[in-house]
Amino acid sequence: DAMVIQNPRYQVTQFGKPVTLSCSQTLNHNVMYWYQQKSSQAPKLLFHYYDKDFNNEADTPDNFQSRRPNTSFCFLDIRSPGLGDAAMYLCATSRRASGTDTQYFGPGTRLTVL
């Protein structure tokens, strides 16, 4: 089945130690998104890629970076995780098509910062 895959499902890191989260998709979608979801809150968009074009949300901290080496993969890098960065990180994809653009989400990576 075509899907959005995130690895690892659970990630533990230390305060200030860089961490990378991975997302891959078999949907061949043009757009890939990264969301941060803190406990009992709605997901918050961090940034997205349309093909190789990176689009950052205005309020996303510089501590968060992303890479998309090819259509299938997208990475979220947290350069110096703080305790406040502990959250569920969700990857989503969509095909840019007017009127029918639906986002499909992966299962998420839960990040714990010690």
Added chain:
Amino acid sequence: AQSVTQLDSHVSVSEGTPVLLRCNYSSSYSPSLFWYVQHPNKGLQLLLKYTSAATLVKGINGFEAEFKKSETSFHLTKPSAHMSDAAEYFCVVREINTGTASKLTFGTGTRLQVTL
């Protein structure tokens, strides 16, 4: 700007009874609306979507929603709740595609509890 209001943060029903999760939206244009479900420690799963076709939308697992423009509502219903329906439900509106991708505005979520 678009917005979504989920009127109940928590809903509790007995198994086998109807489910109603309420959602109101605000949009300057004809919106696209979605309901997503999130089980504990899982990602978001699309339940159903409205994109200006039929106003009554049927989704997975027996859920459906009706788009009512006059009431600016998109309530989610299910005739008979099952224990496996216990989860967080998000009502979402999609912004007009003015850029390179669709941007979603999420409601604050409704936690559905199903009791025996």
